[in-house]
Amino acid sequence: xxDAPPTLLQKLKxxxxxxxxxxxxxxxxxxxxxxxxxxxxxAFIGKVFVxxxxxxxxILVFVLVMASIANHKHGQETHIRPILVLYLFGTFAAxxxxxxxxxxxxSSLVLVTEDIAxxxxxxxxxxxxxxxxxxxxxxxxxxxxxxxxxxxxxAIGMGIAIRHAGDATRTVLSDLSNGVTLxxxxxxxxxxxxxxxxxxxxxxxxGFGALLGYLHLLTVLIGCMLFVALxxxxxxxxxxxxxxxxxxxxxxxxxxxxxxFFTRSSAANIPVNMALSERLGLHEDTYxxxxxxxxTINMAGAAITITVLSLAAVxxxxxxxxxxxxxxxxxxxxICACGASGVAGGSLLLIPLACSLFGIPSEIxxxxxxxxxxxxxxxxxxxxxLNSSTDVLFTAAACMAQQDKAVQQS
Numbered sequence: 001x002x003d004a005p006p007t008l009l010q011k012l013k014x015x016x017x018x019x020x021x022x023x024x025x026x027x028x029x030x031x032x033x034x035x036x037x038x039x040x041x042x043a044f045i046g047k048v049f050v051x052x053x054x055x056x057x058x059i060l061v062f063v064l065v066m067a068s069i070a071n072h073k074h075g076q077e078t079h080i081r082p083i084l085v086l087y088l089f090g091t092f093a094a095x096x097x098x099x100x101x102x103x104x105x106x107s108s109l110v111l112v113t114e115d116i117a118x119x120x121x122x123x124x125x126x127x128x129x130x131x132x133x134x135x136x137x138x139x140x141x142x143x144x145x146x147x148x149x150x151x152x153x154x155a156i157g158m159g160i161a162i163r164h165a166g167d168a169t170r171t172v173l174s175d176l177s178n179g180v181t182l183x184x185x186x187x188x189x190x191x192x193x194x195x196x197x198x199x200x201x202x203x204x205x206x207g208f209g210a211l212l213g214y215l216h217l218l219t220v221l222i223g224c225m226l227f228v229a230l231x232x233x234x235x236x237x238x239x240x241x242x243x244x245x246x247x248x249x250x251x252x253x254x255x256x257x258x259x260x261f262f263t264r265s266s267a268a269n270i271p272v273n274m275a276l277s278e279r280l281g282l283h284e285d286t287y288x289x290x291x292x293x294x295x296t297i298n299m300a301g302a303a304i305t306i307t308v309l310s311l312a313a314v315x316x317x318x319x320x321x322x323x324x325x326x327x328x329x330x331x332x333x334x335i336c337a338c339g340a341s342g343v344a345g346g347s348l349l350l351i352p353l354a355c356s357l358f359g360i361p362s363e364i365x366x367x368x369x370x371x372x373x374x375x376x377x378x379x380x381x382x383x384x385x386l387n388s389s390t391d392v393l394f395t396a397a398a399c400m401a402q403q404d405k406a407v408q409q410s
Contacts, residue, residue: 024192028199036204043201049194053268064288067177069159079398083290086394087298094228094300095330098307107217107312184271198262224304225386240397252393260388261381266295269388282399294391299337301383302347306333310354313368348372
């Protein structure tokens with residue numbers, strides 16, 4: 001007796017998650033093109049998926065970080081310091097790339113008077129103060145509002161305290177961590193359906209007609225992000241690993257960047273990056289801290305957005321920019337990017353800080369922010385894909401470099 005041929009559903013279940021996501025992406029595009037009304041009706045699927053990721057991310061970070069530190073063995077290296085160096089250097093390098101591209105291919109904006117009720121930070125000191133206040137936030141409030149800086153601070157503190165508890169307590173915490181991880185895996189399995197709903201509804205609602213007027217600006221922005229993702233980041237990883245970086249780069253872009261592109265939230269992509277880090281066999285004590293930390297301070301895409309849009313305003317107003325000022329802008333953009341919110345459009349509200357370097361009044365700077373929201377369909381998606389995929393890329397590079405060093409010593 002011969003077995004029945006596998007059904008279409010069985011074939012889909014046996015394919016990789018990335019293949020399923022690509023199928024969902026293509027299906028969403030076709031539905032938005034052929035039946036826009038039907039595409040709008042599936043928007044709810046995408047919202048449910050993003051909401052599920054955002055819901056599980058705070059508790060995942062809190063429990064995983066606390067369990068990792070509580071069960072951390074004395075003398076075991078966590079590699080956080082080299083990852084932090086990679087994060088900061090990568091963000092600064094991205095800002096430098098954006099400065100050079102903006103000078104080579106200057107963009108002009110149509111700045112009009114528009115009433116925008118958005119409160120932007122008043123200075124870099126305000127950004128740093130906000131970060132410090134986030135650290136000392138109420139733990140329940142931090143979990144409710146997905147304040148990952150506050151969550152990390154409390155998780156580290158609780159983890160250190162529980163290290164002195166009994167073995168039974170640490171075992172329970174470890175089991176709780178495994179349970180939360182299992183829930184995350186279930187949520188991620190629904191990524192193809194979520195991507196399908198997000199793509200179909202986005203294309204049916206907005207399309208790309210509104211983006212044509214800003215095609216040059218978008219080309220500079222996305223060109224910088226692609227250059228960083230495909231040239232700068234691989235060079236940094238090669239410097240760290242001393243071997244071909246592209247297999248790891250493409251893996252991170254494929255498995256982390258695609259979901260981040262459509263969720264448009266570094267915070268929502270934390271569970272995806274955690275799962276990828278586990279599959280890569282990285283140290284749990286390392287990635288459980290570095291991934292949520294990267295979602296907050298590793299913001300190469302945000303640095304590019306802040307720099308390119310600010311220099312577009314500078315070019316439009318005819319303001320001259322010298323080399324020292326350009327270097328200062330790169331530093332400011334990198335610092336501002338570290339304070340960018342991990343939600344969609346979070347980097348745009350920091351543009352007025354960079355514009356203030358050139359004496360541009362906030363009324364005009366907020367018009368530049370409005371332009372950012374107009375092109376946000378692509379800009380914010382590409383920015384989040386770069387930010388989030390780089391989190392796991394640099395974490396993997398640091399861990400693999402340490403593994404290579406251990407092999408050489410043995």
